[in-house]
Amino acid sequence: MTAAPIIETDRLILRPHEAGDLDKFWNFFQSDRSKYMDAPDSRSQLWTGLMAEVGSWEVYGWGGLAIETKDGELAGQICISQPPHxxxxxxxxIAxxxxxxAGFAFEAASAMRDFAFEILEVPTLVSYIDQKNRRSIALADRMGAVLDPDAQSYDPADLVYRHTPDSSGPGLEAYA
Known part of the structure; x- marks a missing residue:
């Protein structure tokens, strides 16, 4: 359908994943920082998950992008996805x-949200956030997302925050 885009913000480059990203992701999933996520059990499972993020761009027109600082450091991932569950x-x-x-997650998530609304023309997005994950809840709030208690979730521990085009900021032109 479409190749993964490159989206630049003031301080970041949201780029397609590269093979060298795997080790950083493995280290993240071995740390306490991933405690609110479904972590892969092996490097093979991580590889499969990351390849799903990469391949989703071709099949669905959305997927995952690496968050890279302008000086070339891998800072995390931003993703639009809908696996079967x-x-x-x-x-x-992921930061x-x-x-x-430092505002990197906010900057990346805002740019990806704006891309979804303006380029992909999706009507709404959600963020599934573990109810104990205070940092992600604060980020969703800062982005203007609204808690949607009526939305379905695949995990009963998750809250669902809804992003709509009218909750977004200045749009992609602010990142150009």
């Missing part, structure tokens, strides 16, 4: 250790 299209994010608290 997700009731709705999700906007999800690697050392890259939280």
């Amino acid at each position: 997700f009731p709705e299209l999700e906007l999800g994010w 690697f250790e050392g890259f939280e608290g």
